[in-house]
Structure formats: C-alpha cells, structure tokens
Amino acid sequence: MAASTEHDPLLLLRQSISANKPAIPVSAPEPAAPAAPLAQATHLRFPHAADLVIPIAAPTRFVTSAEKGVNVRSIYFAWLNREVAIPEYNASAARLNGEIKEAGGSGEVRNLAFVERLDLITWLEGASEESEYITPLEGEKGEGAKGGVGALSGKVDPRLAAIYSHERRMGDRNSVLRGAKPTDFSHVRKLATVFVQRKPQHPASSSLGDPSAPSSRSAARRPDPIILLSPSASSLLRLANIRAFLEEGRFTPPEGPGTGASMLHVTRAMRDIDPSRPVRFILVEGPEQFKPEYWNRVVAVFTTGQAWQFKSYKWTAPPELFKHVLGVYVGWRGDKVPDTVVGWGHRIVTCAVDRWREGSGVEGARFRDKEVVEGIWKAIEANMRAKGWRKDAAPVRI
Template structure:
C-alpha cells in the first residue's frame, strides 16, 4: 500500500482537478519521455510537484476486496467516456500487449462509475476506496480531495496538513471544511454516486397511465380549438336528384352531357353509352354569384338510398317526370312539402304539355321543353339543337338562385333548408 505522502489516488485526483499532466514513462525519472501504456513502468504526475510512481502500485481502491493497481485505475479514467463494450475491449487488448508483464483489472460498471465520479470531484465518498492508514474517518482524504476539486494547490507531499504538526487535519480547519457547501456538477446531479434503478416506478404508474388514455379524447383538429382555427372546414358538395323513371328524358347516361356541354342526346343513344351503369356522377359548374373564383362540384344521383340525414341540407334541385312514387323514400314524401324546400325541374318535349301533376304542384316546379330529337343519318349530334344551351343556362339560373336564398356561400353551406 502506498504511503500517505504518495497516495496514488489522491495524486491522480489532484492532477485531474488542476489539469496537470499524467504521463506513462519507462523509468522513474520525472523527465522521461512518454511511452505507450503497455511499455510503461511508472506514472509521472506534474502537480503538485513532479512525482513518479510505479504503475503497478496497489491503490486503496478495491474490487471484490482486492486492491486494484494504478495502471487499471488510470486506464479506467482514460476510457471514462466510452461505452462498456469498448472499455472491455481496450482492457483485453492491453492485457494481450502486456503479456507476462502484468494484467489490467477489468472493473465492473458500477465500480468504474463510482471511481470516475470520485476522480472528477463530483463526490467526496466512494465505497470502494478504503481510508488512509491512521485516518479511519477519512478526514485526510476529504481535505486533500476538497483542495483538489477546487483546483487549488494541495498541501505539498510530506508537508503537514494542519497546524497541529501531527500529519492530520487541524480540527478547526476540519470544521471549516465540513461547513462548506458541496457544489455538484452534471455527473452528481444526473447520475449521482450510484446508478439508480427506477423500473419499479413504471409498474406503479401503469394503472394511472392506462386510465388516463381511456378517459382522454384523441387529439385532433375537431376537438382542439387552438388547431381548428388554423384550418377552415371544407365546403360540402351540393346534390342534384334525378328521376329513376325509364320515361325520363334525362338519366344518368345523358345528364352530364346536357348540364355540362349544353347538348341533349337520348339516354339510350350511342353517344350516352359511356356513362351506362354509373350510380353517381360529378359535374363542375362555375356559380358566379356564389363563388366566382372556382367551380363548384355537384353530385348527381337517382335516389337517396345512401343518404345520411345531413345530406338533405345539400340537395339543391330535384328532376322529376311528374310521378309521385319517385318521392317515396325522400325526407319529404309529399310533393307539395318537398318543393317548399327544394326546387323541382320538369324537362319534357317542347310540343307537349307537362303532366297535370306537375301543373298542380305550382310554380315551385319549373317546366322546361326541349326540341324533339331527330335521328341523324351519320350518328352525329343534330346541329339544329342550339336551343339546348339556352335551356341549360335557364336551369342553372334557377338552381343558383335557390342556392343563394338557402345560404350557400363561397366557403359554407346551409345547415338546414
């Protein structure tokens, strides 16, 4: 065991605190050149004065009640920032290089952590370091460590530590040191002297976390007012209902060509066959009095079988043939009540009168006549159907006027009609 005057642990800690050089050398000469650790026989400290100690000197640090040599302590300090596997690999490599010259003690994780914390000055106690001989309470090591941790010059090796001249700390000075406030660093605050296992806290918190997750609603824009203000709700698409009657002049097969292009073709013609079998169509129309900047998309369906209750507030027109069975599954099955909420549109031939039922429903059902269809010899659209475009514009005017009166705006739709 090293003497009190040349304790390797105190020398190492004091040199670290003061930033002094710690050099492995191949001789006891303090001016010797640095050599690789595998070839070193001594460790030279530049502060407080040049001192060289044999590198295999046993220290007061113990592992499994066995003293650990200075070389093992020094390499543990050199590898303080690396992970455990890298530290173990470095020790194994050094042992191979040393051969029969000696062996480096591989410290356990807790031992290495406790040693590094003490050497850095973050802790004044280390359970693996035995007190100095003749100083069982550890006051001598504490005094020297306190000086070293402050970066001040510790008492010279061999000099008296106190005024009593007996090699022990003066009692009055000990009182002063005991009254000092110990300042910790990140190591003592975050890690402490020993690693603490908080895994038991997870088990205690599990019931509270599961209960909170069941009660707390999912975070979304819909239930978070702070987020909802940054995203405007999307305006729903208006809906137009068509008549499913086989006698209707406008069906799913030809309604898109009629309302978008202003051209009428019979529902069973070759020109209309591309839309056969569709249960829903989309058409775009610019409603200048509602939104002059972007076209509105309209949804066209023949029946309300897939409707949700709120969909009825989006219905803007009902095409009818005058047959009341069409309204059997509607929200308002009575035609008179239906057309108080939604405008009706009857499209027939120009040279024929509307059915009596349409005339009885009053002005809320607009009757429109189109020119009779004439078959072309070359399966082309009749060039004389220029009136179709005028009729389509009239239909859209009726729909747009109703939408404005019901509350359709550029960025919103009515909540009821």
C-alpha cells in the first residue's frame, strides 16, 4: 500500500486518544450519522477532527507478517481490547467476526500477535514514538509515524485547516541547525577516516564469512527483549506488581490493584548495551501467542520452582531451558530455596525479599527491595551482553 495518505487512520486514532475524544463507529459516511455497533459499522467518525469520517475497512500502515495493511476495524478493535487477556481478546475477535457475518457485512477483524498488539497500543497511547510495524509516511522517513498533527499531508478539509492553523510549526534540521541553505559536509568523512576505527562486527555478520562486511542488522530497529513471568498463584511477582518492583525497586503484594493488562512493558537504562536510550522490555505471563522467532528475544524467566510452568515453552525440561535463558527465583527472606530450583543449575538467580507486613510498605521500610532488584537487573544485563544484545542488534539464536 502507499505510505502516504490524505487522512491517515493511524494518526487520526492516535490524535483522538490524545485529545480524549474517542472515535465513534457509524453505519454511514455522513458526519452526522449516529453511532452503530462495531459489527454493523461501515465507517469510523473522529470528533476531534471536525467529525471526519473514514471507511472502517480501509487498510492502514500497520504491517504484520500475515497482512501488509491491517484494516481500521482491526486496529480500533485492538485498542478497545487493550486491557483484556490474550484468550479473551481472541474469543472477542471470533465473536465479532460472527456478528459481522450475521449482519451481512464484509471483512473481518484480524487477530494481532501479542508483541504486535503491545507495540500498537504503546504507539497509539503515545508511550512510544516509533514502531517496527508501522510504515513511515512517504517523504517523512521515520518521522511520519510519530503522530504529529502536522504529519497529515495533501489537501485538508477547511474545518481541519482551522484546527491545524493553531499548531506550532517545527523547523527541519536544515533550518534549525544550519539555516535556510543546506551545507555539504561530505568532505568531513574523508578527514575523519584516519581517526575512526572500524566497529567490531556483530556475531551474526561473521556467519557470512566476510569479517569486513557491515552487519546486515545494523540498520534495523532492535526488537524489544522479553521477560516471562510465572502464572502461578503462589508467585510473589505477577503483572499486578512487577512494574513497581523492577522500575521503582518496591515490592507490594500481587493481590493488590493490577494494571488490568495481559502484558506490559518496563524500561531500564543499560549503558553497556545502549548508552543512548533505555531498553524497553516486554513482560508477559505465558508464551501462548509466541512465534518461533520470539524465543530469541527472551532474556529472563521468573519461576517459583514449579515445572508445569514450562509445558508450553520451547524447552520444556527446566535444565535445558536454563541453558538458553537466565532464570530468576524470588522468595521470602528466611525461607529455604526449593530443591527443584537448586537442582536446575547455577543459571538461576535466587533472591529473597522481606515478608510483607501491614505498614511495611511505607517509605524507608523496604529499603532492601532496591538491592534485590539491582542484583536481578545486573544478572539480566550480563546475560544479554553475553548473548549478543547490542545498541542496534539482537541475537539471532540463543
């Protein structure tokens, strides 16, 4: 599909979310059309953009391995179901497709893989400015995917023009850094050659047999590493409390208020891997929606010592699993580490946190939590470096 469009559906949806004016499914192309159930809708109306209406079956710039341009209905449906678990999301999609057929409509909702859905939701809510699945708008390289109002190109509806007239115009790098006249700095490359040493090659490039060839992955966006949590009810760390633990160094009971999500992400500065930006990690409790290549991105597995956790893993035998992936066990301070964990080998980091007591969550009462978290991150970072994670590349096999 063309990477440029007059009214880009992805940008419109992201802007409507930012403006807190949700898009509305309608059954007619008129701006005054009333709301309709998603199964009967033919268009999507955007109140934030002067009630602009776009077809719900239109393709978008969101590209997956299964489809080049995921349609608007599928994108909108994924956003509506952003906080539901993966099985419920899949079941809801199947129900909606059945309702579409019953209503005599055409098209269907495409199921997105869990990494694709997380990447989409993160971009739509504005938590990320880049996406490996969104094709940039024509002529804007990677910047068109960032969702700015000024990114819409072509002829603009007069009502939208009134809105866009209030946007702040940003200069490009020529006008900001060099003035109106572009400057040719190509001669600097020749002068710098003497001082710049060739960067060491990523292990993936050595397999080509040419150590002097540039890495084939150097220009690609590094995928997000994945951390798997234990789905066991006895686990001290679940999706409900893992973010506060890993990002803030603060343990709270998992039965407290959760995020309502089936997956989430945390960020961590890892300067030995990427000195310029924090690394974003995807956290999920199971690999049910994994594609085979996702296993190369798994950097840690949290476990309680129960082998049933691994029945759907690529490596179902714990000793074999922990030859490939770092294990993390977190228990109560003073309790004995389970014999199963000890028997699975030295590739499992064992940690202990203070028992939770009423009032122990106040400031300063859990000062040792941060020490435990730093130890976990140190082990994960060392394992990632050993596996080949770099600023612009991930391992092709673990």
